[in-house]
Amino acid sequence: MTRPATGLIRSWVESANAPGCDFPLNNLPYGVFSTTGGAPRCGTAIGDRILDLHGLEQAGLLAFSGDLLTGGWNAFMASGRGEWARLRRTLTALLREGAEEAERLAPHLVAMDEARLHMPFEVREYTDFYASLHHARNVGTMFRGPENALPPNWLHMPIGYNGRASSVVVSGTPVRRPCGQLKAPEAAAPRFGPSQRFDIELEIGAIIGQPSDGPITVAEAFDSIFGYVLLNDWSARDIQAWEYQPLGPFLAKATATTISPWIVTAAALEPFRIDTPPREVPLLDYLLEPGPMLYDIALSVELTPEGGTETVICRTNYREMYYSAAQQLAHHASSGCPMRVGDLLGSGTISGPERDNRGSLLELSWGGKEPIEIAGGSRAFVEDGDELTLRGHAEGPDYRVGFGACAGRLLPARG
Amino acid sequence: MTRPATGLIRSWVESANAPGCDFPLNNLPYGVFSTTGGAPRCGTAIGDRILDLHGLEQAGLLAFSGDLLTGGWNAFMASGRGEWARLRRTLTALLREGAEEAERLAPHLVAMDEARLHMPFEVREYTDFYASLHHARNVGTMFRGPENALPPNWLHMPIGYNGRASSVVVSGTPVRRPCGQLKAPEAAAPRFGPSQRFDIELEIGAIIGQPSDGPITVAEAFDSIFGYVLLNDWSARDIQAWEYQPLGPFLAKATATTISPWIVTAAALEPFRIDTPPREVPLLDYLLEPGPMLYDIALSVELTPEGGTETVICRTNYREMYYSAAQQLAHHASSGCPMRVGDLLGSGTISGPERDNRGSLLELSWGGKEPIEIAGGSRAFVEDGDELTLRGHAEGPDYRVGFGACAGRLLPARG
Numbered sequence: 162m163t164r165p166a167t168g169l170i171r172s173w174v175e176s177a178n179a180p181g182c183d184f185p186l187n188n189l190p191y192g193v194f195s196t197t198g199g200a201p202r203c204g205t206a207i208g209d210r211i212l213d214l215h216g217l218e219q220a221g222l223l224a225f226s227g228d229l230l231t232g233g234w235n236a237f238m239a240s241g242r243g244e245w246a247r248l249r250r251t252l253t254a255l256l257r258e259g260a261e262e263a264e265r266l267a268p269h270l271v272a273m274d275e276a277r278l279h280m281p282f283e284v285r286e287y288t289d290f291y292a293s294l295h296h297a298r299n300v301g302t303m304f305r306g307p308e309n310a311l312p313p314n315w316l317h318m319p320i321g322y323n324g325r326a327s328s329v330v331v332s333g334t335p336v337r338r339p340c341g342q343l344k345a346p347e348a349a350a351p352r353f354g355p356s357q358r359f360d361i362e363l364e365i366g367a368i369i370g371q372p373s374d375g376p377i378t379v380a381e382a383f384d385s386i387f388g389y390v391l392l393n394d395w396s397a398r399d400i401q402a403w404e405y406q407p408l409g410p411f412l413a414k415a416t417a418t419t420i421s422p423w424i425v426t427a428a429a430l431e432p433f434r435i436d437t438p439p440r441e442v443p444l445l446d447y448l449l450e451p452g453p454m455l456y457d458i459a460l461s462v463e464l465t466p467e468g469g470t471e472t473v474i475c476r477t478n479y480r481e482m483y484y485s486a487a488q489q490l491a492h493h494a495s496s497g498c499p500m501r502v503g504d505l506l507g508s509g510t511i512s513g514p515e516r517d518n519r520g521s522l523l524e525l526s527w528g529g530k531e532p533i534e535i536a537g538g539s540r541a542f543v544e545d546g547d548e549l550t551l552r553g554h555a556e557g558p559d560y561r562v563g564f565g566a567c568a569g570r571l572l573p574a575r576g
Numbered sequence: 577m578t579r580p581a582t583g584l585i586r587s588w589v590e591s592a593n594a595p596g597c598d599f600p601l602n603n604l605p606y607g608v609f610s611t612t613g614g615a616p617r618c619g620t621a622i623g624d625r626i627l628d629l630h631g632l633e634q635a636g637l638l639a640f641s642g643d644l645l646t647g648g649w650n651a652f653m654a655s656g657r658g659e660w661a662r663l664r665r666t667l668t669a670l671l672r673e674g675a676e677e678a679e680r681l682a683p684h685l686v687a688m689d690e691a692r693l694h695m696p697f698e699v700r701e702y703t704d705f706y707a708s709l710h711h712a713r714n715v716g717t718m719f720r721g722p723e724n725a726l727p728p729n730w731l732h733m734p735i736g737y738n739g740r741a742s743s744v745v746v747s748g749t750p751v752r753r754p755c756g757q758l759k760a761p762e763a764a765a766p767r768f769g770p771s772q773r774f775d776i777e778l779e780i781g782a783i784i785g786q787p788s789d790g791p792i793t794v795a796e797a798f799d800s801i802f803g804y805v806l807l808n809d810w811s812a813r814d815i816q817a818w819e820y821q822p823l824g825p826f827l828a829k830a831t832a833t834t835i836s837p838w839i840v841t842a843a844a845l846e847p848f849r850i851d852t853p854p855r856e857v858p859l860l861d862y863l864l865e866p867g868p869m870l871y872d873i874a875l876s877v878e879l880t881p882e883g884g885t886e887t888v889i890c891r892t893n894y895r896e897m898y899y900s901a902a903q904q905l906a907h908h909a910s911s912g913c914p915m916r917v918g919d920l921l922g923s924g925t926i927s928g929p930e931r932d933n934r935g936s937l938l939e940l941s942w943g944g945k946e947p948i949e950i951a952g953g954s955r956a957f958v959e960d961g962d963e964l965t966l967r968g969h970a971e972g973p974d975y976r977v978g979f980g981a982c983a984g985r986l987l988p989a990r991g
Contacts, residue, residue, distance in 0.1 A: 285741075285742070286701065286740065286741055286742060291822075291823060312821050312822055314757075314759075314766070314818055314819060314821070317757060317765065317766050318757055318766075318819065320819070320822075320823055320826075321823065321826055322737070322738070322823040322824050322826055323737070323738035323739060323740055323826065324738060325701065325738055325913055326700075326701055327700070327701060327913065327914040327915065327916050327919075328912075328913055328914060337790075337912055339911040339912050340791070340910065340911065340912075341910060341911050342729075342732060342733055342860065344729075350732065350857070351729070351732050351733075351860065352860070353860045353861070353862055353910075375752075375990070376755070376990070397911070400911065403729055404729060404733065404735070405822075405823075405824075406727050406729070407706075407727055407735070407820075407824070408706060408735055408736065408737040408820075408824040408825065409737050409820075409822070409823040409824020409825070410823065410824070411735075411736055411737055411738065412907070412908070412910065412911035412913065413911070415908075415911050415912070415913035416911050416912045416913065417912075442765070445757065445766065445767070445768045446768070447768055492827070493827070493830075495755065495756060495768075495827065496754040496755065496756050496812070496815065496827035496828070496830050496831050497743075497752055497754050497755075497830070497831045497832075498740055498742065498743055498827065498830035498831065499742040499743060500742065501742050504742075575790070575791070
C-alpha cells in the first residue's frame, strides 16, 4: 500500500492549513462557480475560498491552452496530460506559503459561501458499473438467494450499463420523485404512479480526460482519467424491478444522478493509491493492473429529514471496490467503443462487509424489510423532503484531500 | 389509414421527377456533405443533386436562425417547429418546377456522386428499443421457448436501454469486428477474442428535435421528432450472451451503430402515417396515441460478400412496430428524464411475420442453426468483408420518399 510521502503543503490562504479542511493546497480540486450577476467560470478550491482561474487568465497571471472560462473543464481536459501537470505545478507555486504572487492573487479569491457551484464539466456520456463485491452479493442474495447471489460473469468482468448523461446534476439540485410503471407481484397488470421505493447509491465517478478510439491497456486507462467526483445514482427500485428484464435498468435510473461540484484530480489522489482486493478467480490479461490503481477514500452518507437532524446512515471506503475505474475503462474500450473527454464512469454502489457499510437503502433496510433508525424516526427508502448528503476524503498524515458535499433533497412527485 | 393526398411535386431539377427516385421534391431530406477541399456543410437531396444550403445562406438566398454551416443539423433543429416548417416551405417553392429562382440556385447544386456525406447531426445520447413484437417473439422463443417468449412487461411498455452515442457512425464507415469476453456454455471460464457471432439489426432511428424536461404526452412526443434515419445496430451476439445479465447489453452493442446520411423529416413522411397494430392488452393512459403515429415504410437488407454479388436477405416494413417512436419517447420522458436536441431513439429490430421479414441474422439463421442461402454461399452471421446495406422508402401514388442507403463493411478483428 502506497502512503503519502509528504505532509501538508502550507498555503498563504490560512484556512487551507486548518486541520480537517477538505481543500488544502495538496488538493486543488477543479470546479465551476459564479457570484451574483457573474457568468460561470472555472475555479479551484483553496481552504474556504475559490481562486477564480478565469480571472487570473484574464489578468495575465495564467496562460493555458484550454479555455478556463465557461462550459466547464472539458476544453482544459482535452488539452492533455502535460497541461494538467503544468496547471497543478503553477497553482501549487502561486498558492504556496511565501509565494511572492500572493498580493496579486488575493483579489481573485472568492468566499466559497458566497459562490454558486455549477456542473464542473459537460457529461458526454455516463456509464454506471456494478463493481463492489459486497454490494453485488447483498443485492443478489436478496433477489436470488445466497447460493446464486453473484451472476456467473461477475468475477470475470466489471459489469456495467449505459446511463443517461442528461440526468446528471450538480450537488444542491433538488430531485423530483419520479412516476413510472409499478407492478406489485400479485397485481394482474401494472399501474402508473409515484415510485414508492426511491433510493440512493453511494458511488465515485471517474471523469475521462483523454479520448480513445479502440482498445487500451489498464495502464493507459488509468492515465486517461482526469479526476473523480462523488456520485449519487438515485434509483427507483420499484420501477426498476418491473422494467429491467431483459435489457437492464432504464427509467429507474434516469430521473437524476447527483455529482459533487469539485473534481478531485488523479494527481491529488496519487499518495492514496491502493491495490484492489485479492481476486477470487484470475482475471483475463486485458484486465490486469500493473500497479495499485484504486484509492483509499473514506466515504459516508447522511440523511436529513425536512426540518430534522442528520443521521450518518453509511460509512464505507472506495477501497472496497473489486474493480478500479482503470479496469472499468479498459473493459469499456475493449470492444472498440470510442471514449471521449467528459465521459463519466460511475463505480457502482460501494458497500463494505458490515451492515453500516452498505451504500444504498435497499441494502441498509434489506429490501425495505428492516427499516433503519434515524434521528426522530426510521427509513426503509427516501421520503419526500429528505436530504441525502455524500461525503468523502482521503486521509494524509496531517491533511486530507476532500470532495466536499454531494447533496440532494427529494421533492414530492408531480401532482 | 391515411394516404397521400397529393402526388409528385415536380421540380426543375429533372432527376427528382424520375420514377423510383428516393429524393423527389416531396422528400427534401437533410444531410451534411463536403466536396473536395471544402468544409462539411448542410444540404438537402434533390434527385441526383445536393442543394448547398450553407451556400444559399451565404448568397443571401435563405435567411434562417439555425446555423446551416457545420456541426450538423442540431442548431437548426433547436430553432423550433416554426422554422422547420418555414425552411420546408421555402425550399419547396425554390425547387418547384417553374420557380423563377432556378437560375440563381443552379450554381449551388452539387452532384451527389461527387460529394462525401458526413454525420447529419451530433448524436447527444442514443437509446435503443426492443419494440417489434415479431422480433421479441422470435428472440424470446429461441432463448426461453415459445411459452415464455415475451417478458411479462413487454406488452405494457416499450422496453429500451441506453446505447452508446460515441459509436454511431454514418453510412460508408467501415466497422471493425470487435473482440470481447466469450464463454462457450461448456467452458469453465471465459476467453478474450474476436466475436464469432457478429450480427446486424435493421432499425429506424427517430431524432429528437425539441427538448423536454419532464413527462410529455404522446402527442407532444410526436411533435418533438424532427425526422428519421435508417439504423443498423451492429451486435456481437456472443459477447452479449455472456455479459448481458443482469444489467443488459453493453459492449456487444458499443462497436458501431450505422445510420443513413439523410434525415427524412416527419413532414415528408406525413402522408404515410399509419396506426400501430392492434393491442394484445390495453395500454396505460400515458402511452395511448391520439392518432396514427407510425409510418408505412418498406425496408430491406442486402448482404454483399467481398468481391461478390448482393443478396436481399430481408424485406419488412416499419408498420410492424408494436410501439411508435412517439410512444417510445413519451415513455422515455415519463420518469422525468431530460430529452435533448440530437437524442437518437432506435426502434429496435424490425421483423415481420414471415421468415424473410426478419431483421437480424440471429433470427434469419435461427441462432446460427439454419444458415441462409446467399449468392455464392451461405451465412449464419456476418463474415469479414461482407457489406450490409439497409434501404427504405415510403411509396406514394407516383413518387417515393426514400432514405438512401445505410451501408457498412466488416473489417477483420485487430490482429
